[in-house]
Amino acid sequence: MHRPASAVQHRPGPWWAPARAHALTAATLYNLPVMPLTRSKLPALPGAHGDDVHSLCTGQCGTLGHGVHDASSDPDQVKALFAAAPWAAGYGIACGRPPHHLFGLDLDRKNGTDGVANIRALADRHGFTLPETATIATQSRGLHLWLTAPADIVVPNTAGLLARGVDTRGTGGYLVGPGSLGPKGRYAFAPGSGPQVIAPAPEALLRLLTAPQRARQEHPGGPDRPMAGSPKRRLEALVRVVAEADPDGGERNSRLYWAARTAFTVPGIDPATAGADLLIAAVAVGLPEDEAQRVLRNAQRGAARDREESSR
Incomplete structure (x- = not known):
């Protein structure tokens, strides 16, 4: 190359x-x-x-x-x-690639949220146990748990879908590798952990992660389906539209543009918050940041045109 x-x-x-x-x-x-x-x-x-x-x-x-x-x-x-x-x-x-079909649970500990405690509570509620597996200590006291999935399951990239402070890095996303230097410190294997054992994900956890995919297959409607609820809930739904984009299907840009243009016209959604959350989701599914920023700017201009036309 x-x-x-x-x-x-x-x-x-x-x-x-x-x-x-x-x-x-x-x-x-x-x-x-x-x-x-x-x-x-x-x-x-x-x-x-x-x-x-x-x-x-x-x-x-x-x-x-x-x-x-x-x-x-x-x-x-x-x-x-x-x-x-x-x-x-x-x-x-890179996640989702053979032979491991790796994905990661990104457990944040910041701003009063404890993703580690929340994933344990989720496991208790749904009757599964998190296995001993390769675990990375992040620069902000959080953890990345490495897990594997069957080859025929597409694990999505999600932000807070499972619980507060619990994100996933799946197909089309990536995990920061141990030894990397971030803005606040270095990533490293947690004490007693290493890459020799990457455990299979519990089936119950995989069912929770793939439930939105099954729902779309059973009740097709696509991202143009109307969304109800508070501005916060609507923004969360728009972020999921981007986070669940197929990284190999050529739909990342169009999903980001649609979600951003919608978010920028919904009363009660803060544009700055929407832009930041959508940018994180877009980068997680493989869009370079500068490319995602350009899509967001185009969407903002489109939303401004929408408002002008509706006010005439």
Whole structure:
């Protein structure tokens, strides 16, 4: 693959070498597909298609810069990715890929929310036990639990769907790898944990995660289905529309645009909050941040036109 021309103009940063070493270990010893991340935990390579927010390319063009689709377990490809991103400070692990079909429970502990306690309470209510598995201590005292899913199950990327402070990183998303440096500190395996054991997810947990998919199959309606409830509930539903996008189906941009344009016209939804929440969901399903930001700006302009027309 070709590397972006801008990448060859930079010397490696101070965190590049350890990030590359950790990524190569994950790829070569544990067969995990990895890609370089910035210290802000976003894909380090610039988007391959610049301002073309409607591009459906996931790497077929032969260049780097396709977010999570760049991830590879081939050590030569990993070296090429990091050579093209000398500013990298960490690495991401693509979820949903064979052979592991990895996904992660992202358990936050911040702003008065304890995702660790909430997932345990959820497990008690639904009669399952969280298995001993590879666990990452995050920079903000939270945990990432690594789990595997059957090959025929698509685990979605979610934000607060299971419980407060409990997100998932599934197909089309990525987990920040241990050894990465984030804005507040370094990610590392929790004491007594390591990558040797990645446990299968409990069936009850998988049923909870895939229930929205089954509901859509049984009651089709798509994202243009009207949504009732408070502005907060409506925004949560719009965020789920983006978080559940098929990363390989070419629908991420259109879902983000529709959800944002809707959110920006709903009375009671704060535009700044909506933009931030939708941006997080879009990046989680593989959209580069700058691309997602452009889609949000376009949606904001479209929403402004909608308001103007409705006031005439």
